[in-house]
Amino acid sequence: MDFLRAASLDDALATKAQRPDIAPIAGGTDLMVAINFDHIRPSGLLDLTSVPELADWSESGGVIRIGAGVPYARIISELGEHLPGLAMASRTVASPQIRNRGTVGGNLATASPSGDAHPALLACAAEVELASVRGTRRLPVAEFFTGVKRSAAEPDELITAVHLARATGPQQFAKVGTRNAMVISVCAFSVALHPDRAEVGTGLGSAAPTPRRAVEAEEFLAGELTSRGMWTDPRPLPETVVTRFGELVAAAAAPIDDVRGTASYRRHALGVLARRTVGWTWDEYSTGRQTCA
Amino acid sequence: MSAHVNAPSRAPQDLSESITGGVGESPSRPDGNLKVRGDYAYSSDLWAEDMLWGATLRSPHPYARIAGIDVGQALAYPGVYAVLTHEDVPGDNRYGLKIVDQPVLAEDVVRFRGEAVALVAADHPETARRAVELIAVDYEVLDPVTDPKRAAHDGTLPKLHPESGRENNLVRYQPVVRGRQDVSADVVVSGTYTLGMQDQAFLGPESGLAIPAEDGGVELYLSTQDLHSDRKQTARALGLPPDKVRLTMSGVGGAFGGREDLSIQAHVCMLAMHTGKPVKMMYDREESFYGHVHRHPAEMYFEHGATREGKLVYLKARMYFDGGAYASKTPVVVGNATTLGTGPYEVPNVDIAGWGVYTNNPPCGAMRGLGAVQPAFAYEAQMDKLASALDMDPVELRQRNAVDQGSVLHTGQKLDYPAPVGELIERARNLPMPPERDPAAEPDIRDLPGGAANTTHGEDVARGVGYAAIIKNVSYAEGADDYSTARVSLQAVGGEAVAMVHTAAAEVGQGLVTVQQQIARTELGVERVNIHPNDTSVGDSGSSSASRQTYITGGAVKTACEAVRETLFERATARLGHAVPDLTIVDGKLVSDSHGVLADVVDILGDEVIECTREYHHRPTYPLDPETGQSELVHVQHAFSVHRAVVDVDTQLGLVKVVALDCVQDVGKSVNPDAIVGQIQGGAVQGMGLAVMEEIQVSDGLIRNPSFTDYLIPTILDTPPMKVDIIERGDPHAPYGVRGVGEPPTISAGPAVLAAIRAATGLDLTHAPAGPEHITGTAH
Amino acid sequence: MRLNLTVNGRPHQADEAWEGESLLHVLRERLGLPGSKNACEQGECGSCTVYLDDVPVCSCMVAAGQAQGRAVRTVEGLADGDRLDAVQQSFVDSGAVQCGFCTPGLLVQAHDLIERNPEPTDAEIRESLAGNLCRCTGYEKIMDAVRLAAQRKAVS
Numbered sequence A: 001m002d003f004l005r006a007a008s009l010d011d012a013l014a015t016k017a018q019r020p021d022i023a024p025i026a027g028g029t030d031l032m033v034a035i036n037f038d039h040i041r042p043s044g045l046l047d048l049t050s051v052p053e054l055a056d057w058s059e060s061g062g063v064i065r066i067g068a069g070v071p072y073a074r075i076i077s078e079l080g081e082h083l084p085g086l087a088m089a090s091r092t093v094a095s096p097q098i099r100n101r102g103t104v105g106g107n108l109a110t111a112s113p114s115g116d117a118h119p120a121l122l123a124c125a126a127e128v129e130l131a132s133v134r135g136t137r138r139l140p141v142a143e144f145f146t147g148v149k150r151s152a153a154e155p156d157e158l159i160t161a162v163h164l165a166r167a168t169g170p171q172q173f174a175k176v177g178t179r180n181a182m183v184i185s186v187c188a189f190s191v192a193l194h195p196d197r198a199e200v201g202t203g204l205g206s207a208a209p210t211p212r213r214a215v216e217a218e219e220f221l222a223g224e225l226t227s228r229g230m231w232t233d234p235r236p237l238p239e240t241v242v243t244r245f246g247e248l249v250a251a252a253a254a255p256i257d258d259v260r261g262t263a264s265y266r267r268h269a270l271g272v273l274a275r276r277t278v279g280w281t282w283d284e285y286s287t288g289r290q291t292c293a
Numbered sequence B: 001m002s003a004h005v006n007a008p009s010r011a012p013q014d015l016s017e018s019i020t021g022g023v024g025e026s027p028s029r030p031d032g033n034l035k036v037r038g039d040y041a042y043s044s045d046l047w048a049e050d051m052l053w054g055a056t057l058r059s060p061h062p063y064a065r066i067a068g069i070d071v072g073q074a075l076a077y078p079g080v081y082a083v084l085t086h087e088d089v090p091g092d093n094r095y096g097l098k099i100v101d102q103p104v105l106a107e108d109v110v111r112f113r114g115e116a117v118a119l120v121a122a123d124h125p126e127t128a129r130r131a132v133e134l135i136a137v138d139y140e141v142l143d144p145v146t147d148p149k150r151a152a153h154d155g156t157l158p159k160l161h162p163e164s165g166r167e168n169n170l171v172r173y174q175p176v177v178r179g180r181q182d183v184s185a186d187v188v189v190s191g192t193y194t195l196g197m198q199d200q201a202f203l204g205p206e207s208g209l210a211i212p213a214e215d216g217g218v219e220l221y222l223s224t225q226d227l228h229s230d231r232k233q234t235a236r237a238l239g240l241p242p243d244k245v246r247l248t249m250s251g252v253g254g255a256f257g258g259r260e261d262l263s264i265q266a267h268v269c270m271l272a273m274h275t276g277k278p279v280k281m282m283y284d285r286e287e288s289f290y291g292h293v294h295r296h297p298a299e300m301y302f303e304h305g306a307t308r309e310g311k312l313v314y315l316k317a318r319m320y321f322d323g324g325a326y327a328s329k330t331p332v333v334v335g336n337a338t339t340l341g342t343g344p345y346e347v348p349n350v351d352i353a354g355w356g357v358y359t360n361n362p363p364c365g366a367m368r369g370l371g372a373v374q375p376a377f378a379y380e381a382q383m384d385k386l387a388s389a390l391d392m393d394p395v396e397l398r399q400r401n402a403v404d405q406g407s408v409l410h411t412g413q414k415l416d417y418p419a420p421v422g423e424l425i426e427r428a429r430n431l432p433m434p435p436e437r438d439p440a441a442e443p444d445i446r447d448l449p450g451g452a453a454n455t456t457h458g459e460d461v462a463r464g465v466g467y468a469a470i471i472k473n474v475s476y477a478e479g480a481d482d483y484s485t486a487r488v489s490l491q492a493v494g495g496e497a498v499a500m501v502h503t504a505a506a507e508v509g510q511g512l513v514t515v516q517q518q519i520a521r522t523e524l525g526v527e528r529v530n531i532h533p534n535d536t537s538v539g540d541s542g543s544s545s546a547s548r549q550t551y552i553t554g555g556a557v558k559t560a561c562e563a564v565r566e567t568l569f570e571r572a573t574a575r576l577g578h579a580v581p582d583l584t585i586v587d588g589k590l591v592s593d594s595h596g597v598l599a600d601v602v603d604i605l606g607d608e609v610i611e612c613t614r615e616y617h618h619r620p621t622y623p624l625d626p627e628t629g630q631s632e633l634v635h636v637q638h639a640f641s642v643h644r645a646v647v648d649v650d651t652q653l654g655l656v657k658v659v660a661l662d663c664v665q666d667v668g669k670s671v672n673p674d675a676i677v678g679q680i681q682g683g684a685v686q687g688m689g690l691a692v693m694e695e696i697q698v699s700d701g702l703i704r705n706p707s708f709t710d711y712l713i714p715t716i717l718d719t720p721p722m723k724v725d726i727i728e729r730g731d732p733h734a735p736y737g738v739r740g741v742g743e744p745p746t747i748s749a750g751p752a753v754l755a756a757i758r759a760a761t762g763l764d765l766t767h768a769p770a771g772p773e774h775i776t777g778t779a780h
Numbered sequence C: 001m002r003l004n005l006t007v008n009g010r011p012h013q014a015d016e017a018w019e020g021e022s023l024l025h026v027l028r029e030r031l032g033l034p035g036s037k038n039a040c041e042q043g044e045c046g047s048c049t050v051y052l053d054d055v056p057v058c059s060c061m062v063a064a065g066q067a068q069g070r071a072v073r074t075v076e077g078l079a080d081g082d083r084l085d086a087v088q089q090s091f092v093d094s095g096a097v098q099c100g101f102c103t104p105g106l107l108v109q110a111h112d113l114i115e116r117n118p119e120p121t122d123a124e125i126r127e128s129l130a131g132n133l134c135r136c137t138g139y140e141k142i143m144d145a146v147r148l149a150a151q152r153k154a155v156s
């Protein structure tokens, strides 16, 4: 094993092109666990923490680009207003120490069904920016996940950023774990209202082999809101709509029994989370007041 | 400190900070400064010039025959110094705490996933790991025995330890019967309760450094709960006389029962002796889950009968404890569970039976509250169930049946010391309640079930309150000769009288070093008391377990101090030329009521050192009758605690936030009140963990969650403020009247939390931990 | 691999480090600074918390090479000579130390909390220390210690 520190993105991409089996390392909070416990022995480590192109976020035309190396702690403290869903999700990741190091880029590259950024990114219709010496491309995050811990990134590619529209409506993220902090999700759910385009976004975590949207639930809710004229004239959300939304979210899940929970619990809990979070977003949308924090 | 010629760097230090405070005060720890500076030497910190790293190859199968082991490739790997198998065990390839049944390295069969098969010593941990991978073991996989009940009764299963001579896969069967067996009662409640396997989850990994000695022996620096027990077992495995195996305690990062059995001890010594070099061994967190015993999971049927007025009439109980592949402390678990199975309640007619068995599951042994934790979950659930059947206040029901001094337990033992259970319950009820949740106020999600994960803003959150009262035996029981040894010296150093206390009693974090200093200060009237590192150059102190050390080693230190004091007085008498009747030592001066200050201790001592070594034995206990479980005095002492838990439960998601976990405990005599509070709070959180989240999940003999990622223990966000109310009803048989403190809170906290969850949800919840699936009915 | 880094204000060099080693391993086994503890090496317990360029991190999750040229501050670097930092003194005075294995990491994390938030609420203390497991104390006296340290720092 050798250790290379990339000083620029070009430098990193050139290395990755020559040595597709080298392991990029950002916060190390996934990779070092695997190394410490002898689960992997990559041929080398490519340190991305000094690559300036990955280290910051920026905004242009209402779209925010978060460099793959921006740690959760900065997303929480700097992007809470612009991207509330992702910031809430970030706050539930691990501990402060891990959030000081761990990155959305790393979360995406690991592509675990339990990655907490994923539901929030899905609900916001984020795009993943991938780069290689061959060029740069952008992919809707829903197309990025291809299987359990598998993604659409090519061996010579690095994840360089995610792009998300600045929130135009309320967003929520909620995650169930068997303790009140520092826990990998048993299941997680994110919802975002996009009043600018009269759409609803959702994302489910630990609910299927890959993070996924509940497309029917999104369409159902957006349809109800539109047909009832509630985007422009917000009134309390009918109970039947909330219930149906919960059912559709639960139905979108294809969970398994594992050491963290049963499939039937996950399906049940996703329904509960969906009902609650949609209630909170709607309250906020209709009253302009955010609940809790 | 003891000067070993080739002591490793970061060997344990004398504790010599100047701190004051005698028995009953709360001086701070003598190792506190070292610990906050990062300078305290733990066993994983040990380092020696030119040392090698040891590693262990473990069985991937719960049950398999070993057809052959080929170490050739591993040995040939560059940087490897030794690869050892059972053939290289120099002495007897067997060890064990109570029953010598466990191979140091597996021979022809492995009996659990994680059993040690071979050892490697290499120049770097990574080299050792690669070499371990190169050892080729030819396993013939067998069907594992995994059902404890069948293991007890089904003669068709393979016998895992045919040499035991016991029926089927039994380790111990113990009935305890008293009173009439054909009774009926107005009201009967029953239930079957199960408990998952809990891990001690101490933070300091198993580790140690062995250095071969010139006399053919070995020096072992390590962390353990019992140096002499380790030495005996290790010497046997090494084929050495005990005095050639010298153990020194390094800093211990918690223990909780998980360091009673051997882990690295014999292995690291074998590697050091084989290579002639210092060898360090350290488990990582995953290996730690395989490398130490856990708390016995249990299945317990309990049936209580009572009068309409709420007086208990009878108890029938059947308990099964899965000991896993080797016996470890299974016999004691069965003994404790059956003798404590009534709880702190008077029951005239009792029929209890307990089975401890061998299976191919991970071995189980000591953990805080050994054998008393399991039945407490059952009998306290039953008390609430009975209260509900009688439509009676559960606190009232407990009080009506509480034992007191003079009560005769179902073993026939009469409590000849205070047993203020009724008072404890009363005080627990009277502790102030945490404030109600204000549904109108904007909640802070961190105070709600789910915490920062934002699962509820108050929706579906129900509050519940639960109580639990428990009983625990203190110290070794059933006729064991339980004693400890202390060596105390007194000398003048720089014009000041300085005492040194030397014992082998393990400081594992509980604060025994502080207590020893306090006792010496009180008994010797000097301020300066140093603590010698624990090692085997002084006599046996037994284990830091069973809540026993303040009692037993405290007793030994007190006795040795008294002997030192007597010697000093004799010298003073000789010096003064006449006897003075009522001598005491105050602030380093010899004082008598009649004559005032007579002399400085320093002057009496001159250049001489007074040193006395004394043993302290508690009064004898007696074995249980194998058929009836009767015994005049099976336990030397009982301890009692009561917890009241208040919880908020998200009834839809099954998530729990414990809001308060308050404890009332009788400690006999509070030697160090602040340290006792720390013990009670720490113990309580371990019990709480077992009630809501902690379970080693085992299926087909395999541990599914051997990591801190998936074996969850409470964080600071899971933990509530905890009030502690201590009362002191001295035990006339114990030094200063002390009563064991460490275990009771671990036992009472869990059942109280579970009771509170039941109260909040109206559910039965017969399994601990009660996970979200149990609370939401989605377990399958 | 050869590493140069600053630890507790002093330059250090480690030779022949294996590339797969963590910063924690380097500190403990190569630089003679075993104060940071190795309780899990999977980021879960916080016992290994150190400042890396003024940001508290789990040193078991930092690859050795990532610390090249960086400034690290460990528990051994919190005291000012013989004078303990207020956080350290408060842990001793509040009885927040039992076995002490969690203590080094907790001290660094609590030190950082009070630097950034001199008057933390209980909920803030708990959220901030949620990545530091302690198996001995039940955390109550750790809460006391952090509150006390914040008070002491406020007056000093």
Ligand SMILES: Cc1cc2nc3c(=O)[nH]c(=O)nc-3n(C[C@H](O)[C@H](O)[C@H](O)COP(=O)(O)OP(=O)(O)OC[C@H]3O[C@@H](n4cnc5c(N)ncnc54)[C@H](O)[C@@H]3O)c2cc1C
Residues within 6 Å of the ligand: A023, A024, A025, A026, A027, A028, A029, A030, A031, A032, A033, A048, A068, A069, A092, A093, A094, A095, A098, A101, A102, A103, A104, A105, A106, A107, A108, A109, A110, A114, A115, A116, A117, A157, A158, A159, A160, A182, A183, A184, A185, C042, C043, C044, C061
């Ligand atoms: C104690 C603990 C708790 C955790 N809790 C959570 C949790 O609650 N929720 C959660 O979602 N995760 C959790 N994680 C996992 C982890 O923190 C996250 O997945 C994190 O986002 C990983 O980011 P990183 O920068 O540390 O990734 P690294 O470990 O540096 O890298 C992760 C993977 O991504 C690759 N990689 C990194 N950057 C790039 C890039 N730019 N392009 C291509 N490949 C790249 C690496 O080669 C590696 O395979 C936890 C981890 C730990 C140790």
Ligand code: FES
Residues within 6 Å of the ligand: C037, C038, C039, C040, C041, C042, C043, C044, C045, C046, C047, C048, C049, C058, C059, C060, C061
């Ligand atoms: S050792 Fe680093 S977090 Fe546990």
Ligand code: FES
Residues within 6 Å of the ligand: B203, B253, B254, B509, C096, C097, C098, C099, C100, C101, C102, C103, C133, C134, C135, C136, C137
């Ligand atoms: S004091 Fe032992 S782990 Fe915290």
